[in-house]
Amino acid sequence: MTEPDCRRATDTDPAGVPFADLDPTLLRAQRTSLKWTRFPADVLPLFVAEMDFAVAPVIRDAIIARVEASDTGYLDGPGPLAPAFADYAASAWNWNVPLDHVYLATDVATGVVESLRIGWELSRRKAAAGDTPASGRIVVPTPVYPGFFEMLQEVPYEIVEVPLAPVASAAPAAAAGASAGAADDGSGSGTPDPAPHDSPELRLNLPAIARAFEAGADAFLLCNPHNPHGTVHTEAELAELARLAAAHDVFVVSDEIHAPLTHAGERFVPFAPLAAAAGALAVVATSASKGWNLAGAKCSVIVAADERANIALQELPPETVTRASILGLHASIAAFSEARDWLDRAIAQIEANATLLAELVAAQLPGVRLARPRAGYLAWLDFREAGLGSDPHAKILAEARVALNNGADFGLGGAGHVRLNLACAPDTIRAAVARIAAILPAGKVSA
Incomplete structure (x- = not known):
């Protein structure tokens, strides 16, 4: 057959x-x-x-098996979810994730908020030590998932919105130090001119982001891939963002919840490896919830881009872990491992x-x-x-x-x-x- x-x-x-x-x-x-x-x-x-x-039937069966075992208690860490996610990330995106860099969170919104709380505290410590002044600002590319604005009500940042820009003016070559264009860098995201009923292609406005960083910013909230446009950021764009973040000491939190849903012919690039290579402080918040229709399962991961970020994430409050769902954890393991x-x-x-x-x-x-x-x-x-x-x-x-x-x-x-x-x-x-x-x-x- x-x-x-x-x-x-x-x-x-x-x-x-x-x-x-x-x-x-x-x-x-x-x-x-x-x-x-x-x-x-x-x-x-x-x-x-x-x-x-x-x-997916395999996910349904995993949840049923946990209920039948009365395995509905609290969690103390990612446990087997860490290797399941790491194996998927390596297979899907060629991203080698150290298992001790994976942290458990209730959902991606919690992962974003709790990471930003840590970023806020780190910027205050640097300012107190006289290293760099704290601006209190977070840069957000818009229009973007409205949940970002709801999340940011929980942290004391001032939001600086930087609208996306048409491809011609958003190319990384327009930013200092960049050498590659955004429209077609071999990643699969280059496109012909839009049809009459298509909107112009909008991408990260890297020159405007650079100006926002120069004016003073402590953090950047990235949506990768971008929601609502379904834009898959290119490696050149993300590498330039990482370079800018490192140069201006900006903490980047990348929401990569839609990454498993990258379409055929497109190449998703996780931000963490590029941040690590550039020396930018960054974490990734993601989960199986969007890719495998587990929105209410309440389980996600936060991944440190490098050892510096890993040390920072060790300050996550215990509730970030214990409020995650054990049913969601086992559903997520089944998703990453068996429901591809x-x-x-x-x-x-x-x-x-x-x-x-x-x-x-x-x-x-x-x-x-x-x-x-x-x-x-x-x-x-x-x-x-x-x-x-x-x-x-x-x-x-x-x-x-x-x-x-x-x-x-x-x-x-x-x-x-x-x-x-x-x-x-x-x-x-x-x-x-x-x-x-x-x-x-x-x-x-x-x-």
């Missing part, structure tokens, strides 16, 4: 569940997460980053859904532009020329009864945009686009 091609989309989800069984009406009756309870039954929910896909074929099938379906969305936007949504993702399952749509006014999110929710994410919540550059979840049955995407098309000015006239 011939094995199915893991990179080929089929009529079922990655776990083999027929798409008909992923009808939103059915899922609303079966599931209890906020995706299915926040809005009334007539609203199609495509906002929060949860998949509609069924969990499920992930490949998920990526194939997401890519097919992204292509479908692009076709539907071009055919049915005049004035709308799409940023095609290269990682993750989130699509970023520009509605500023679609005739829905300054708040298209509110119009789409109220009139089309489709719940998306409001681009205004993503920081500078986000207003007039929405974010849509692609990890669902293709018919769900078709239904969402049809509903939105019906409320656009052109749609109302034709109706």
